[in-house]
Amino acid sequence: MLKLPIYLDNNATTPCDPRVVEAMLPYFSETFGNAASRNHSFGWAAEAAVDLAREQVAALIGADPKEIIFTSGATEADNLALKGVFEMYADKGNHIITTEIEHKAILDTCKHLEKQGAEITYLKVNNEGLPDLKELEAAITAKTILVSIMYANNEIGVISPIKEISAIAKRHGVLMMSDISQAAGKVPVDVNRDGIDLAAFSAHKLYGPKGVGALYVRRKSPRVKVTAQMDGGGHERGMRSGTLNVPGIVAFGKACELCQQEMETEGKRLAVLRDKLENALLQLEQTFVNGSKTNRLPHASNISFRYVEGEALMMGFNKNLALSSGSACTSASPEPSYVLKGLGLGDDLAHSSIRFGLGRFTTEEEIDYAIQAVTETVNKLREISPLWEMFKEGADMNTIEWSRL
Amino acid sequence: MAYAERVLDYYDNPRNVGTLDKSSSRVGTGLIHVPEYLEVVRIQIEVSPARHVIMDARFKTFGCGAAIAATSITTEWLKGKTIEEAAELDHMEIVEALNLPPAKIHITILVEDAVKAAINDYRHKNGMEPLKAEAEEESERDYELEEEHN
Numbered sequence: 001m002l003k004l005p006i007y008l009d010n011n012a013t014t015p016c017d018p019r020v021v022e023a024m025l026p027y028f029s030e031t032f033g034n035a036a037s038r039n040h041s042f043g044w045a046a047e048a049a050v051d052l053a054r055e056q057v058a059a060l061i062g063a064d065p066k067e068i069i070f071t072s073g074a075t076e077a078d079n080l081a082l083k084g085v086f087e088m089y090a091d092k093g094n095h096i097i098t099t100e101i102e103h104k105a106i107l108d109t110c111k112h113l114e115k116q117g118a119e120i121t122y123l124k125v126n127n128e129g130l131p132d133l134k135e136l137e138a139a140i141t142a143k144t145i146l147v148s149i150m151y152a153n154n155e156i157g158v159i160s161p162i163k164e165i166s167a168i169a170k171r172h173g174v175l176m177m178s179d180i181s182q183a184a185g186k187v188p189v190d191v192n193r194d195g196i197d198l199a200a201f202s203a204h205k206l207y208g209p210k211g212v213g214a215l216y217v218r219r220k221s222p223r224v225k226v227t228a229q230m231d232g233g234g235h236e237r238g239m240r241s242g243t244l245n246v247p248g249i250v251a252f253g254k255a256c257e258l259c260q261q262e263m264e265t266e267g268k269r270l271a272v273l274r275d276k277l278e279n280a281l282l283q284l285e286q287t288f289v290n291g292s293k294t295n296r297l298p299h300a301s302n303i304s305f306r307y308v309e310g311e312a313l314m315m316g317f318n319k320n321l322a323l324s325s326g327s328a329c330t331s332a333s334p335e336p337s338y339v340l341k342g343l344g345l346g347d348d349l350a351h352s353s354i355r356f357g358l359g360r361f362t363t364e365e366e367i368d369y370a371i372q373a374v375t376e377t378v379n380k381l382r383e384i385s386p387l388w389e390m391f392k393e394g395a396d397m398n399t400i401e402w403s404r405l
Numbered sequence: 406m407a408y409a410e411r412v413l414d415y416y417d418n419p420r421n422v423g424t425l426d427k428s429s430s431r432v433g434t435g436l437i438h439v440p441e442y443l444e445v446v447r448i449q450i451e452v453s454p455a456r457h458v459i460m461d462a463r464f465k466t467f468g469c470g471a472a473i474a475a476t477s478i479t480t481e482w483l484k485g486k487t488i489e490e491a492a493e494l495d496h497m498e499i500v501e502a503l504n505l506p507p508a509k510i511h512i513t514i515l516v517e518d519a520v521k522a523a524i525n526d527y528r529h530k531n532g533m534e535p536l537k538a539e540a541e542e543e544s545e546r547d548y549e550l551e552e553e554h555n
Contacts, residue, residue, distance in 0.1 A: 386465035403522035
């Protein structure tokens, strides 16, 4: 039996896998010790649990456990990486290169650093959502200390050519940071193969709980250091003070372990479902996939349905179908997704977009339901859309005569 | 954002969606879009020439659910009114009827303008003067300013 509502917003967050919840439960009331308590068994047990989790988290991205700094999530890890590098490498320079379509945790941290004297280059991306590597290389100066480019984009799922990007950074002696939140656990990420020096991610995007994440900080060639942004007991090798969230970290570890085991099968299964969804919806006229279709997460799709507005579209099915739109009409001035604008989409298409994020628990039945619900709503709204009518009459959409009072 | 029940009702069952023959002398068309906003609102009225009573009103709207509801409810209101009565429409009546939040008020201004544009189109086709000077002032209407009041 199909259970409603259906959740297709797994880029925003994922449900906790029941196996993850099971793993973390003993660490609330039984094994509740402070991992920093060195003098009794409660502390030792907590520390052992954290050690195991650290190995599991590190293994998912091919890192050494010592290179994992636990945080409250990817936003904190992004902040620690950028601010920490900016402070630690102040002698070397003040220039950071990123892209226009990064997550706000990167962009807003960069804005903050600009006020502190940082120079930030925001690279443009092409219509596939990919930066130009020549532009990247040309942007590097003697003052450049960091390149920060996301592994996979949260709105369009497009995967950046991280290996090529990091090779350029390395050639110029610049550190490579990547927000891997959307990619970790979904596609193989290997910090050594990919040449990543710092990487931020969180548990709740990979079927773990909210409130826990990690920053990977390379220890060898080069040895990377970040200035702590949270002062206190000197936890996490002095880079992030604060009593460790043991149940959360245990859960994060378990979630990473499950992802590592199931990623390949899961990715294949979700790609089939995603393609089914996408191909069915592309049967509708004037419907477009946003971003690269080839370099993309297997579970993600972002589609624009021209001549209908995204929020209206979601209203047609949001009782039964949880999706996200690139259109935000909650404020009067329409500001569509900056990511889609960054791809060069006009306002009309950016406002007509819907993001589909499939996940571990998505079934084919749910996809069939989604195809039907979205198709029906698009058709219904196009019947109400004056733009659709004009388009069907063959009007030149650029020279419409609007009424004047 | 949670919408009022009435918005959902008009979204689910929009009244008076449709197209009238814009070349007919009995039909007035208002098609409104301003660059500041996303929405496109079209209202058409079919007027009985004897007393200038609106016999039918149809709409099509591109925009969010509130935009669809605001246009639809207005077409209901228009039917049976004379074009003089219809010209008295105040956009705040739509806001109140649908209990719209401040961020959606600009939509009702677009709807009001679409109604007035439709009336003027009809008047123009039938050799009548455009709506009184007040309407002309409104062409200078500052949409942004309206927003700031909210």
